[in-house]
Amino acid sequence: MSVLVNKNSKVIVQGFTGSEGTFHAQQMIEYGTNVVGGVTPGKGGTKHLERPVFNTVQDAVEATGANVTIIFVPPAFAADAIMEAADAGIQVIITITEGIPVKDMMTAKTYIKDRGVTLIGPNCPGVITPGEAKVGIMPGFVFKTGRIGIVSKSGTLTYEAADQIVKAGLGVSTAIGIGGDPIIGTPTKDAVELLMNDPETDAIVMIGEIGGNYEAEAAKWIKANGNKKPVVGFIAGKTAPAGRRMGHAGAIIGGADDTAEAKMRIMRENGIHVAESPAEIGSTMLKALGKTVNA
Numbered sequence: 001m002s003v004l005v006n007k008n009s010k011v012i013v014q015g016f017t018g019s020e021g022t023f024h025a026q027q028m029i030e031y032g033t034n035v036v037g038g039v040t041p042g043k044g045g046t047k048h049l050e051r052p053v054f055n056t057v058q059d060a061v062e063a064t065g066a067n068v069t070i071i072f073v074p075p076a077f078a079a080d081a082i083m084e085a086a087d088a089g090i091q092v093i094i095t096i097t098e099g100i101p102v103k104d105m106m107t108a109k110t111y112i113k114d115r116g117v118t119l120i121g122p123n124c125p126g127v128i129t130p131g132e133a134k135v136g137i138m139p140g141f142v143f144k145t146g147r148i149g150i151v152s153k154s155g156t157l158t159y160e161a162a163d164q165i166v167k168a169g170l171g172v173s174t175a176i177g178i179g180g181d182p183i184i185g186t187p188t189k190d191a192v193e194l195l196m197n198d199p200e201t202d203a204i205v206m207i208g209e210i211g212g213n214y215e216a217e218a219a220k221w222i223k224a225n226g227n228k229k230p231v232v233g234f235i236a237g238k239t240a241p242a243g244r245r246m247g248h249a250g251a252i253i254g255g256a257d258d259t260a261e262a263k264m265r266i267m268r269e270n271g272i273h274v275a276e277s278p279a280e281i282g283s284t285m286l287k288a289l290g291k292t293v294n295a
Helices: 019-031 057-064 075-087 102-112 155-167 188-196 214-224 260-269 278-288
Strands: 011-014 035-039 051-054 068-071 092-095 118-120 126-129 133-136 145-152 172-177 203-209 231-236
Touching: 011 019, 011 057, 011 075, 019 035, 019 133, 035 057, 051 057, 057 075, 068 075, 068 133, 075 092, 075 102, 092 126, 092 133, 102 118, 145 155, 145 188, 155 172, 155 203, 155 231, 155 278, 172 188, 188 203, 188 214, 203 214, 203 278, 214 231, 214 260, 231 260, 231 278
Parallel strands: 011 035, 011 068, 035 051, 068 092, 092 118, 145 172, 145 203, 203 231
Antiparallel strands: 126 133, 126 172
């Protein structure tokens, strides 16, 4: 089992023939991801990167059986792209686009709520199951196969966490970059729950940022459900002045519990092992697993 994407996922790219879509689709194909085609309205019936191009997501699904999409559509049209994918029966929608208006995302999230869809993002690096599928913009070489799941608001820290896990002699089952916008499809708790339920994930790295309450909600859920797997947490923004939030993270500031120190305290209170810096993620995970930390 894997979380969200694997070698059997049939992936399409919305915004396939644009510069971003082209570049990252090529990277995904080279990684071995099963990219079965893409969507660019008006270019249906052509080929791009040796894959078929379709005018609509529905056309792509009917022709290829696609069940995962990655969206590189410009911000003004990205919410419509999300809703179109949901209408076509796509099960996992990964939205890379940043700068989608909050009002548009509120509409899209409400629209897909009862359609059995998992939305990752927007403004995220995507999802990777190492050795099987990379549906995103992350550098695939950083991620090595293993049994540690990663959930992160930050794209850069997703890569850093994977690197530290690999340096510790471990590897990654699935890494989920949830995105840092005010309205995202899958908050930290929901992503953690996916990994908690994955039999091929033994432990989880949970990376958050100052601003919002996603990490606190996840920490409380983890304890309420019996701390079934070790979780290592890290909060970016420890040195930020009070009341500030991470630059790209649109999460709303909600009070005293929004500081990095407060979030780390809440994590500790709920049985989560806290890394004081990104460089300590690997060693903290080894301790959480009861393994020897190399000097």
